[in-house]
Amino acid sequence: MQLNKPFTTVTPTLDGDVLAVLASAEVTFTISQIQRIITTASGEGIRKVLTRLSAQGVVLHDQVGRTNTYRLNTEHVAAEPIMALSRxxxxxxxxxxxxxxxxxxxxxxxxxxxxxxxxxxxxxxxxxxxxxxxxxxxxxxxxxxxxxxxxxxxxxxxxxxxxxxxxxxxxxxxxxxxxxxxxxxxxxxxxxxxxxxxxxxxxxxxxxxxxxxxxxx
CATH class of the missing domain: 3.30.460.10 (Beta Polymerase, domain 2)
Structure with missing residues (x-):
């Protein structure tokens, strides 16, 4: 495993990288903020991941003005294993x-x-x-x-x-x-x-x- 990329133990996809960012802090993120952390991913790729995770209820999506924000849904039944993986x-x-x-x-x-x-x-x-x-x-x-x-x-x-x-x-x-x-x-x-x-x-x-x-x- 890679201690610096814990989600690769279960998934090699961009989904894991995005979840790692969202699980790193109890704050909201914009797509551009996530992209600055995951420098190898495109904004469109991150958007697709967030849309998919939002449909699963794992990610909460809000809109502030014209800005879309995202955060991990800590009440979701999958939140605990996601946080465990991030740690x-x-x-x-x-x-x-x-x-x-x-x-x-x-x-x-x-x-x-x-x-x-x-x-x-x-x-x-x-x-x-x-x-x-x-x-x-x-x-x-x-x-x-x-x-x-x-x-x-x-x-x-x-x-x-x-x-x-x-x-x-x-x-x-x-x-x-x-x-x-x-x-x-x-x-x-x-x-x-x-x-x-x-x-x-x-x-x-x-x-x-x-x-x-x-x-x-």
Whole structure:
């Protein structure tokens, strides 16, 4: 699936793109406003979709002066599954957070990064995950490996996409930060945190040899 285009999981048509826009906010939209969001669609194509959805009662159509406006009918029996589809990305992240919450103190930080975080996923995109394991934690390495394997399986089960997991220990993270590993910059700036805090990660990435401010005696 494409987390940035959740409706393509059930329909590849323009209908899904239009519903995604209407479900994004409880406001009315004009055809031109929808077209500015769905830049690949024509105004006429959007109009036909809205006419069809209005006939189904899923979309409410009003006219203000000479302007036609449209909004999702939140009382429609189909509104709940439509809203659920529009929230697939946040639902996916919440499921990962709940799963990783059971890992305990051994997991220092985790984030989704790459195209899944930046909204540029293709259908065949991997979902990239970044994990930091506590260096000083007295834990079974085999148990950790099993957890990582299960995490990869869960990602695929939830989305259909392969999970690509990048692991660091805390010590390895500091070494990589000191050598300017580009991936860490991507995670810090664009990653979606699903365990730990971004503040903790940024603290680890801060140069350790930063000069202390000089004071006068």
């Amino acid at each position: 697939l990305a946040s639902t996916f992240l919440a499921r990962l957070e709940a799963h990783l919450d059971e890992w305990g103190a051994e997991l220092r930080y985790a984030a989704v990064f790459g195209s899944a975080a930046t909204g540029r996923m293709r259908l065949d995109s991997d979902i990239d995950l970044f994990l930091v394991r506590a260096t000083d934690h007295d834990a079974d390495a085999t148990a950790w490996e099993q957890r990582v394997t299960e995490l990869g399986r869960l990602v695929t089960a939830l989305t259909g996409n392969d999970g690509r997991i990048v692991e660091y220990t805390e010590d390895e993270l500091r070494v990589a930060a000191a050598t300017g590993e580009p991936l860490l910059n991507d995670v810090s700036k664009q990653g979606l945190t699903i365990a730990g805090t971004r503040a903790w990660l940024n603290e680890q990435l801060r140069p350790a040899d930063k000069a202390a401010p000089m004071t006068r005696s």
